[in-house]
Structure formats: structure tokens, C-alpha cells
Amino acid sequence: MNEEKGIAEQASPLVLEKLAAHHSEALLAQRETRGRVGVVVRKEQAYAVLEYLKTDPELAYTYLVDVTAVDNSQMESELMQFDYARFMVVYQLYSYQGQCRVQVKVPVHENDLSVPSVTGLWRGANWLERETYDMFGINFEGHPELRRILMPDDFEGYPLRKDYPLRGRGERESFNFEKQNV
Amino acid sequence: MQGGLERATGEKMVLNFGPQHPATHGTLRIVLELDGESILKATPHLGYLHTGFEKLGEHLDYNQFIVVTDRMNYLSPLSNNFGYVLAVEQLLGIEVPKRCQYIRILMAELSRLADHLLWLGTAALDLGAFSVFLYSFREREKLYSIFEKTTGARLTTSYTRVGGVFRDLYDGFETDARDFISNFPKALKETHTLLTKNRIWMDRTKGVGPISADEAINYGLTGPCLRAAGVAHDLRKAEPYSAYDELTFDVPVGSNGDAYDRYLVRMEEMMQSCRLVTQALDNLPDGPVNVEDNKITMPHKSDAYGHIEGLIHHFKIVMDGHGVQPPKGDHYCATESPNGELGFYIVSDGSGTGYRIRIRPPSFLNFQALPHMLEGGMVSDTVAVLGSLNVIAGELDR
Amino acid sequence: MGLAKTHIQSGQGAAQTDGNIITTTIDKVVNWGRKNSLWPMPFGTACCAIEMMATLASKFDLSRFGSEAIRFSPRQSDLLIVSGRISIKMMPVLKRIYDQMPDPKWVISMGACASCGGVFDTYTLIQGVDQFIPVDVYIPGCPPRPEDLIDAVMQVQQKIASGAAPKGIEVAYE
Numbered sequence: 214m215n216e217e218k219g220i221a222e223q224a225s226p227l228v229l230e231k232l233a234a235h236h237s238e239a240l241l242a243q244r245e246t247r248g249r250v251g252v253v254v255r256k257e258q259a260y261a262v263l264e265y266l267k268t269d270p271e272l273a274y275t276y277l278v279d280v281t282a283v284d285n286s287q288m289e290s291e292l293m294q295f296d297y298a299r300f301m302v303v304y305q306l307y308s309y310q311g312q313c314r315v316q317v318k319v320p321v322h323e324n325d326l327s328v329p330s331v332t333g334l335w336r337g338a339n340w341l342e343r344e345t346y347d348m349f350g351i352n353f354e355g356h357p358e359l360r361r362i363l364m365p366d367d368f369e370g371y372p373l374r375k376d377y378p379l380r381g382r383g384e385r386e387s388f389n390f391e392k393q394n395v
Numbered sequence: 396m397q398g399g400l401e402r403a404t405g406e407k408m409v410l411n412f413g414p415q416h417p418a419t420h421g422t423l424r425i426v427l428e429l430d431g432e433s434i435l436k437a438t439p440h441l442g443y444l445h446t447g448f449e450k451l452g453e454h455l456d457y458n459q460f461i462v463v464t465d466r467m468n469y470l471s472p473l474s475n476n477f478g479y480v481l482a483v484e485q486l487l488g489i490e491v492p493k494r495c496q497y498i499r500i501l502m503a504e505l506s507r508l509a510d511h512l513l514w515l516g517t518a519a520l521d522l523g524a525f526s527v528f529l530y531s532f533r534e535r536e537k538l539y540s541i542f543e544k545t546t547g548a549r550l551t552t553s554y555t556r557v558g559g560v561f562r563d564l565y566d567g568f569e570t571d572a573r574d575f576i577s578n579f580p581k582a583l584k585e586t587h588t589l590l591t592k593n594r595i596w597m598d599r600t601k602g603v604g605p606i607s608a609d610e611a612i613n614y615g616l617t618g619p620c621l622r623a624a625g626v627a628h629d630l631r632k633a634e635p636y637s638a639y640d641e642l643t644f645d646v647p648v649g650s651n652g653d654a655y656d657r658y659l660v661r662m663e664e665m666m667q668s669c670r671l672v673t674q675a676l677d678n679l680p681d682g683p684v685n686v687e688d689n690k691i692t693m694p695h696k697s698d699a700y701g702h703i704e705g706l707i708h709h710f711k712i713v714m715d716g717h718g719v720q721p722p723k724g725d726h727y728c729a730t731e732s733p734n735g736e737l738g739f740y741i742v743s744d745g746s747g748t749g750y751r752i753r754i755r756p757p758s759f760l761n762f763q764a765l766p767h768m769l770e771g772g773m774v775s776d777t778v779a780v781l782g783s784l785n786v787i788a789g790e791l792d793r
Numbered sequence: 794m795g796l797a798k799t800h801i802q803s804g805q806g807a808a809q810t811d812g813n814i815i816t817t818t819i820d821k822v823v824n825w826g827r828k829n830s831l832w833p834m835p836f837g838t839a840c841c842a843i844e845m846m847a848t849l850a851s852k853f854d855l856s857r858f859g860s861e862a863i864r865f866s867p868r869q870s871d872l873l874i875v876s877g878r879i880s881i882k883m884m885p886v887l888k889r890i891y892d893q894m895p896d897p898k899w900v901i902s903m904g905a906c907a908s909c910g911g912v913f914d915t916y917t918l919i920q921g922v923d924q925f926i927p928v929d930v931y932i933p934g935c936p937p938r939p940e941d942l943i944d945a946v947m948q949v950q951q952k953i954a955s956g957a958a959p960k961g962i963e964v965a966y967e
Contacts, residue, residue: 247486247724247726249726275612275613276612276615277615278615278727278736278755279740279753279755281753283725287744288750303753305727305738305740309626312633312634314727316727335613336767337613337614339763340760340763362441362442363445363792364445364882365881372916373450377916378916379447379451379453379914380914380915380916381916381917384881384917385916385919388881414886415836415886416865443838443883444839444877446913446915446917446918447915447916447917450915450916462912466840469840469843470843516850517846529850530851532847532850532851532852533850533852535847536847549844550843550844551935551936788838788839
């Protein structure tokens with residue numbers, strides 16, 4: 214496709230090759246669609262894989278583009294795929310050296326919502342992880358100050374979860390506007 | 396700066412800056428811990444404009460969501476429209492006609508001009524240069540009139556559609572755009588004379604809020620803020636989307652990563668945008684502006700009224716739960732918006748509504764680096780640094 | 794001008810002072826002054842704030858209507874222009890700013906989001922600021938054009954000239 218001409222074709226498989234060689238036990242799945250390389254990684258080895266992607270001199274994914282999550286509870290096919298992991302934490306990485314992207318997904322089960330924090334690797338991860346915590350309730354272990362970022366501190370619930378209604382649970386009306394510390 | 400710290404009494408003072416402060420451009424809030432005039436610690440608080448765009452994306456059709464993207468970075472809605480539909484189109488695996496690609500580039504570059512102009516006006520206003528504000532708004536009004544004639548709205552344009560644009564350019568667009576572009580360098584020169592060598596402007600911005608290239612990458616800075624730090628990275632060059640690979644332009648790069656460099660980079664980017672607009676106008680191809688696929692684009696009105704197939708196609712596209720239906724899967728697509736990398740991560744479950752739409756906002760990560768730039772500096776620099784980052788609250792909080 | 798209803802003294806008194814006396818009520822003089830020197834406090838949060846800036850800038854130039862003295866301190870201003878989306882986190886700030894403004898004060902709710910939530914019927918957005926602060930003039934549009942804002946300011950001016958109490962005072966005495 215014309216729109217993806219610039220993505221270095223030869224660099225993409227390199228990630229998969231190197232990951233298969235060094236972290237094969239962590240890989241749950243991998244794919245290459247629409248010019249984007251993606252891997253699904255076991256939660257226990259997620260930090261090691263991300264660290265490897267950043268520090269390996271040939272890969273050098275030094276730029277953390279995005280951290281977010283997806284709630285798969287209403288998408289049966291995705292939910293089944295990784296043993297009913299309700300959430301999928303998604304990291305987008307970019308390498309200035311190879312000018313290529315990789316997407317790392319980490320399945321997270323509802324009964325254990327913790328993922329290792331990558332704030333030690335990228336400082337940019339701080340707010341991104343806070344936002345994911347705020348919106349999904351994913352617990353990033355080792356995060357220096359994991360508290361709400363977009364919603365008020367005393368807000369209850371996680372708005373981007375699928376079971377949270379679009380119009381909220383009455384916070385718009387019942388929110389205490391007097392007591393707020395302005 | 397170091398001297399300031401030594402002189403200070405050691406007593407800490409907490410200053411609440413915002414959320415309603417003239418220099419916070421809306422709704423930013425920074426809690427500053429001061430020792431005398433020096434900043435010990437800066438803690439940004441955000442979320443004052445959180446609107447729930449991403450949640451809304453799970454309840455709107457792919458085409459309806461374009462309206463929401465307008466209201467994200469409201470300085471340059473056309474760039475947001477462009478970035479979003481590009482992501483959906485890549486997910487669908489379609490490519491729009493050449494003419495459409497050029498029109499989108501034209502509008503994106505004009506809105507980059509509009510964005511940088513407003514940034515220039517307000518950043519200068521914050522540091523006391525009121526005339527620059529009036530000068531840049533004079534130019535912006537000319538752009539508004541072009542946008543209004545093309546899209547029907549001054550600000551919230553909603554111009555693009557999945558698979559094309561809402562309508563072709565109007566007759567006389569070329570004259571209007573060329574008029575504007577030919578006069579623009581003169582207008583920009585006025586600003587250069589007012590600011591670039593101005594002693595006060597240089598004193599307030601040079602060496603203020605610096606960030607090194609490595610740190611900028613580590614913080615995930617993008618756009619003019621990254622380039623000012625010396626990293627020549629522009630997605631229009633690195634991953635040329637649309638027809639950017641057919642156009643030539645330069646990527647301006649700074650060296651110190653301070654507020655002055657961010658100013659110079661943006662000023663030069665405006666000149667490069669003018670180059671791009673001129674080239675796009677010179678090479679503007681003829682032909683349709685929408686993909687010819689009735690499952691994606693609206694049929695012509697006369698078809699919808701005159702033929703049963705047209706009517707059915709029209710009905711299918713506007714009905715809830717039908718419309719554009721990308722295949723199952725997810726895709727991340729980034730474009731170079733005036734502020735930096737604007738990414739859309741779309742997860743589709745095969746229906747007409749997005750399953751999850753994540754917006755990767757450039758302002759969010761640029762704003763995160765603010766404490767790093769401020770700490771150790773003086774309290775009066777806060778306004779200069781904040782102004783130089785161009786943080787747009789709508790995009791920051793979504 | 795706003796003194797239309799007053800009249801020039803005629804008769805004996807006029808002869809003595811060469812027709813230079815104008816009688817009126819204190820209220821009318823004060824209102825005339827207020828009307829032509831509104832000091833707006835712009836509470837701009839989102840897209841509407843950009844149009845508000847356009848209104849203040851060179852082409853539309855709100856100062857032609859005597860209200861260009863933008864004051865970012867609520868204590869100095871008498872017209873609050875709420876322009877943009879107000880979230881539940883922002884509402885206490887807006888409320889406090891409104892409370893800090895000295896009476897009499899007027900409020901313009903600019904744009905669909907401030908007036909009713911607009912296209913954003915979501916969990917975090919206040920569906921109309923008039924639930925919490927009294928609003929004198931609403932402006933429709935998303936965002937409204939600068940002409941709409943100028944029109945709203947002129948409506949506030951007419952309201953002041955007519956001697957009607959601001960909505961805030963009506964609410965306080967209800």
C-alpha cells in the first residue's frame with residue numbers, strides 16, 4: 214500500500230527473528246499485518262522483552278510511542294484466544310535507528326490486574342501508565358506515583374471498561390462540587 | 396540559576412498556577428514549589444477538559460467520529476480529520492484517489508499554518524508582545540475564510556470522510572490559496588522583525604526550558620519540540636503517508652532544545668508548509684475525490700433520489716450498525732500533526748462501530764516533559780516554556 | 794445613547810443655564826456606564842475559546858463595543874464568558890470563579906457544550922453550566938461565530954440598559 218511505503222520492510226522481520234532467538238519462551242503470538250509487526254508476550258516476561266527491545270543495539274526501540282489497554286470482555290474471539298484474559302495492555306514502540314514500529318501486547322487476567330511498570334526504561338511511560346490505570350484500573354507495579362490523572366481523585370470506577378456506561382453512573386449529577394479542593 | 400538557589404532563604408512556597416490562568420490556554424494546572432524565584436518542583440495536574448472521546452468512539456460510527464476529532468486539537472481540526480480517516484482507511488485496506496490525497500495534504504498544511512500562527516500569537520502574547528497576536532490573527536482570518544469556503548465551517552471542519560473528502564474544492568480555491576501563500580512570507584517577516592532579534596524576546600526564551608535530544612526521545616517528545624532538540628524526525632519523511640513522498644520539503648532542526656529554538660523551528664516549518672502548498676497546487680491532479688466503492692462512500696445525491704441501488708447504498712451507509720465496516724483486527728496509524736505524532740489505534744470487531752479507539756495525543760507527552768524543563772529555572776520562565784510547548788487542552792485530556 | 798429616556802430641561806430653568814442640564818436617575822447613568830464598559834472574564838476551555846480569541850483580535854475587534862478590557866482576574870470583571878466544555882473536574886473551579894466576581898455580574902454561556910453538553914453526552918461532561926451558575930445569555934453553535942459572541946455581548950448590554958436585574962441576582966432573591 215502506498216501509505217506504508219516508508220516502513221522499512223527488511224527491518225520488520227528482524228524484530229521477530231531476534232525475539233524468537235532470545236525470548237522464544239515469552240512469545241505467545243506474532244503477526245505482521247498491514248505493514249505493522251506485533252507480538253503478544255507473556256506478562257511474566259513482559260518487562261524483560263521490552264527492555265531487550267529498547268537496549269539491543271540492533272533494534273534500539275528507544276521511543277515509547279504509546280501505552281494503552283483494550284477491554285476484550287465484549288469480543289468473544291479475542292477473549293478466548295489467551296485463556297480469557299480480559300484486558301490487553303498495548304505498547305507501541307518506535308526505533309529511530311531502523312525507522313520501524315513494533316507493537317507489544319500483554320494479556321492481563323481480571324483476577325490479577327498487575328503489569329510491571331516500564332517507567333524505568335522510558336520516562337514517557339509515567340503518564341501513559343497513569344492514564345491506563347485511570348481508565349482501566351490496570352495496576353502498574355513499580356510505578357512511582359500511580360494515581361488518577363484525568364478523572365478527579367475521588368472518582369469511582371474505570372470509564373473505559375466495557376461495563377461502564379457512556380453516560381456514567383450519575384457522577385455528572387451527584388458529584389460533590391462544593392467539597393472539591395480547587 | 397544556581398546562584399538563585401544559594402541566595403534563597405530555604406523556605407518553600409507553593410504556587411498554584413492555573414487551571415484558570417491567562418497563560419495556561421484553557422485548563423492546564425501546574426503546582427509549583429518555589430524557593431524564592433527558583434522552581435524546586437513542578438507538578439502538572441490535568442484532566443480539567445476530559446471529555447471521554449475514546450469512550451464516545453465506542454458508540455459512534457466510523458464516520459460520525461470525525462466530528463469528535465475536530466474538537467480535539469481545535470487549532471488545526473483538519474489535521475486530526477486527516478489522521479483519523481487515514482487510520483480507518485489503512486484498517487480497511489483502501490487507498491483514496493490521488494486528487495483526494497493532494498487535497499488532504501493541502502488542507503493539512505494550511506491548518507499547520509493556522510496552528511503555528513495561533514501558537515505564535517498566544518506565545519508572544521504571554522510574554523507581552525501584543526502586536527504579534529493581532530498580526531497572526533489577521534493571517535489566520537484569511538485561512539479561516541479559505542476553510543469556510545471549502546468545508547462550510549471556520550473551525551470545526553469535519554471535512555474528510557472515510558474514503559475521501561466531504562466535497563471537492565470550490566472554484567477559485569487555487570486563486571485564494573495562491574494569494575494567501577504569496578502574501579504570507581511578507582507577513583511572517585513582520586513577525587521576524589518584531590521578535591527574532593528582539594532583545595527582550597531573546598532574553599525571555601534563549602536557554603529557557605532546554606531539553607537534550609536523548610531526554611526528548613526518552614520523554615517521547617514529538618513534533619517541533621523534538622526537532623528543536625536536534626532530532627530530525629518528521630513522520631512525513633520517515634513514514635510518508637498519503638502523497639507526501641511526491642513532494643519535497645525540508646525538516647528544520649534546532650540545536651539547543653530551548654524555547655527560542657522551538658520558536659525558530661515553528662517559524663521555519665511555516666515556510667516549509669508554504670512550499671508544500673505551492674507544490675500540491677502545482678501538481679493537483681484531476682479526477683474523483685472519493686473511492687468508488689458504494690460500501691464506503693456516499694452515493695451522489697441524484698443517485699440516492701433517482702435509483703433504487705443508490706437509495707439502498709445511501710441507506711446502508713447512514714444506518715446505525717451498517718456503514719463502513721472494517722475487517723476484524725487492530726491497527727495503529729500515526730500522522731505528523733502540527734504538534735507532533737498524532738496516532739490512532741483502532742480495534743475493530745467487524746461491525747460499523749469501533750470497538751476501541753485510542754488517540755495517542757502529542758500534547759500529552761510533550762506536557763509530561765514540562766517539569767523536567769522547568770525545575771531549576773525561574774518562576775517567570777514557566778509562562779515562556781509553557782507557551783513554547785503549545786499544549787492544547789482538548790488533545791491533552793481528550 | 795442609553796440616556797434616550799431622559800429629557801432636556803425646558804422652561805425657566807433652561808433659560809438660566811443655556812439648556813445644559815440633563816435630568817435622569819442615578820440608576821440610568823450607572824447602567825449606561827456599565828453597559829459601555831463591560832469587563833469580560835473569559836473562561837475559555839476549548840474550541841469556543843479560539844473563536845473568542847478571534848472575536849477579540851484584529852478582524853472582529855470586540856473593543857468597538859466597549860468590552861475589550863479582558864480581565865483574567867474574576868475580582869475585576871463583571872461579565873463571565875463560559876466558552877467550552879466543562880467537565881466535572883472543572884466545574885468547582887468555574888463555580889468558585891463565578892462566586893469571586895463582584896455583583897452585579899452577567900454570564901454568557903458560549904456554545905453548545907457550555908449550554909447543554911453539545912455533542913458530548915459522556916460520563917464526565919456537565920450537561921449545561923446553568924445547572925450550577927445562573928446564565929443570562931446563551932449562544933448556540935459549535936462553535937458560534939465571532940458575530941454571535943458580539944451579538945450576545947450586545948444583548949447583555951441591552952439587558953443592562955433596560956435596568957433588568959442580572960440572572961444571578963434574580964436567583965439569589967428567589
